[in-house]
Amino acid sequence: xxxxxxxLFSGIALGMIYAVIAxxxxxxxxxxxxxxxxxxxxxxxxxxxxxxxxNLGVNYWLMIPLVCLFGAAQGAFVERIGxxxxxxxxxxxxxxxxxxxxxxxxxNVAENVWGRDDLKFPSPLPESPMHFLGANVLPxxxxxxxxxxxxxxxxxxxxxxxxxxxxxxxxxxxxxxAKLMGINTGLVITFSYALSSTTAAFxxxxxxxxxxxxxxxxxxxxxxxFAVAIIGGLTSGMGIIVGGIILxxxxxxxxFYLSTGYKDVPGLVLLLIxxxxxxxGLFGKSAIKKV
Amino acid sequence: MLKITNLHAGYGKVEVLHGITLEVPKxxxxxxxxxxxAGKTTTMRAISGMIAxxxxxITLGGEDITGRESHRIAKLGVAHSPEGRRVFAxxxxxxxxxxxxxxxxxxxxxxxxxxxxxxxxMEYFPRLKERRLQLAGTLSGGEQQMLAMARAMMMxxxxxxxxxxxxxxxxxxxxxxxxxxxxxxKEGVTMMLVEQxxxxxxNVADYGYVLENGRIAVHGPAEKLKNDPAxxxxxxxxx
Numbered sequence: 001x002x003x004x005x006x007x008l009f010s011g012i013a014l015g016m017i018y019a020v021i022a023x024x025x026x027x028x029x030x031x032x033x034x035x036x037x038x039x040x041x042x043x044x045x046x047x048x049x050x051x052x053x054x055n056l057g058v059n060y061w062l063m064i065p066l067v068c069l070f071g072a073a074q075g076a077f078v079e080r081i082g083x084x085x086x087x088x089x090x091x092x093x094x095x096x097x098x099x100x101x102x103x104x105x106x107x108n109v110a111e112n113v114w115g116r117d118d119l120k121f122p123s124p125l126p127e128s129p130m131h132f133l134g135a136n137v138l139p140x141x142x143x144x145x146x147x148x149x150x151x152x153x154x155x156x157x158x159x160x161x162x163x164x165x166x167x168x169x170x171x172x173x174x175x176x177x178a179k180l181m182g183i184n185t186g187l188v189i190t191f192s193y194a195l196s197s198t199t200a201a202f203x204x205x206x207x208x209x210x211x212x213x214x215x216x217x218x219x220x221x222x223x224x225x226f227a228v229a230i231i232g233g234l235t236s237g238m239g240i241i242v243g244g245i246i247l248x249x250x251x252x253x254x255x256f257y258l259s260t261g262y263k264d265v266p267g268l269v270l271l272l273i274x275x276x277x278x279x280x281g282l283f284g285k286s287a288i289k290k291v
Numbered sequence: 292m293l294k295i296t297n298l299h300a301g302y303g304k305v306e307v308l309h310g311i312t313l314e315v316p317k318x319x320x321x322x323x324x325x326x327x328x329a330g331k332t333t334t335m336r337a338i339s340g341m342i343a344x345x346x347x348x349i350t351l352g353g354e355d356i357t358g359r360e361s362h363r364i365a366k367l368g369v370a371h372s373p374e375g376r377r378v379f380a381x382x383x384x385x386x387x388x389x390x391x392x393x394x395x396x397x398x399x400x401x402x403x404x405x406x407x408x409x410x411x412x413m414e415y416f417p418r419l420k421e422r423r424l425q426l427a428g429t430l431s432g433g434e435q436q437m438l439a440m441a442r443a444m445m446m447x448x449x450x451x452x453x454x455x456x457x458x459x460x461x462x463x464x465x466x467x468x469x470x471x472x473x474x475x476x477k478e479g480v481t482m483m484l485v486e487q488x489x490x491x492x493x494n495v496a497d498y499g500y501v502l503e504n505g506r507i508a509v510h511g512p513a514e515k516l517k518n519d520p521a522x523x524x525x526x527x528x529x530x
Binding site for chain 1: 339366370
């Protein structure tokens with residue numbers, strides 16, 4: 001039981017990271033029906049830029065807003081270079097290739113700047129575990145969960161309460177009608193990419209102290225978060241949290257009880273089942289179109 | 292206020308409008324009538340920038356707005372209540388109305404008193420008041436139409452484009468929509484109205500244009516058009 005609690009806690013921390021990245025997928029999907037497949041690389045860049053800042057002597061907490069700014073700029077860049085041209089010519093798939101391509105380019109750049117080896121990210125919190133319900137919990141893991149939830153809440157509140165947030169939701173509802181309200185939907189889409197990469201960069205510096213940091217850290221995380229977005233539903237905030245935790249816990253428990261070699265299998269099997277049974281995701285609403 | 296000269300527009304290679312010239316003077320209601328496919332909606336879309344004209348000129352209060360992006364045209368004061376209502380389905384009635392005031396709330400148009408205008412919109416459309424916290428997607432077709440009109444008014448626009456406000460509504464609601472248009476006209480709102488109910492449209496309008504196959508066939512004061520034998524035979528018979 002103790003071991004299970006332990007696995008549960010680690011799984012939740014991991015799952016929340018997946019959820020934040022998946023949240024980033026949702027943000028751009030909501031405004032433009034496109035996804036940034038370089039989301040994992042946005043996370044990796046965030047973590048590496050954060051590491052450099054910390055090594056330069058910047059305090060961890062002060063570094064976070066700086067990395068978020070970097071993430072925003074990086075996301076806006078991806079949108080302008082890779083996505084906008086595709087949207088403009090109404091290409092349905094052009095953005096897929098271009099965001100993947102940009103992701104690969106970012107990875108190569110990172111390999112050249114920071115090297116191919118994994119680096120250690122100093123933990124801002126004590127590294128001795130705390131004991132909770134008979135299990136060990138790292139303070140950093142708690143920070144990951146709290147940070148992830150706060151990030152998603154902040155965006156949710158922005159969307160619901162501010163007029164600019166409402167403009168984002170309106171763009172999601174009906175892009176042409178939003179334009180008729182005077183909303184610059186192109187800017188909204190750029191903004192959603194900036195915000196999406198911000199969440200990824202933020203997730204990067206949150207988990208970097210728990211894992212190793214390096215140019216290749218993003219690819220797998222980005223892919224799994226994509227699975228979470230599909231499992232939970234591309235439009236449901238609740239869905240990705242639940243989906244993230246399911247996938248995180250499935251990984252840690254399989255890794256322990258079965259074999260770490262199989263730890264990725266249950267999540268992906270779940271993905272296949274969801275796609276077959278409920279393609280809109282566990283919490284996703286199938287699109288209702290009133291004519 | 293709004294002036295269109297020799298407008299050509301269409302979709303892809305298909306030209307729908309073959310040179311339209313019309314004018315909406317300040318404070319007046321101008322209606323554009325014609326059968327399906329004549330180009331009424333296309334004209335509206337070209338004015339608000341949803342499609343780019345291929346030729347011609349559109350000016351708003353003297354300023355050339357031809358081919359500008361629709362969010363810029365909206366900020367200059369053109370409120371377009373589009374065909375098919377296009378309300379923001381996952382948002383509340385209240386939020387839909389607030390978004391109508393987006394240019395005012397974000398500083399690109401004079402702010403005025405948004406709260407008072409919200410109250411005024413609810414007074415015009417009492418049904419919306421009852422449903423103010425309901426999601427727009429759950430409203431009936433008639434209620435959505437009222438919301439689309441109210442949302443357009445929230446901009447405090449210089450010109451309102453109403454595209455088929457009566458489409459798909461029960462007769463009693465059609466009457467209500469026209470009553471509201473008449474009321475707005477009395478208040479001096481400049482409006483361009485596209486309608487299939489030509490008789491009702493000419494009743495609330497000052498001036499009318501009859502569109503046939505992308506060209507203006509006849510135009511004149513609404514009173515005169517109502518009594519024009521050719522217009523009567525072609526458009527007013529059935530209604």
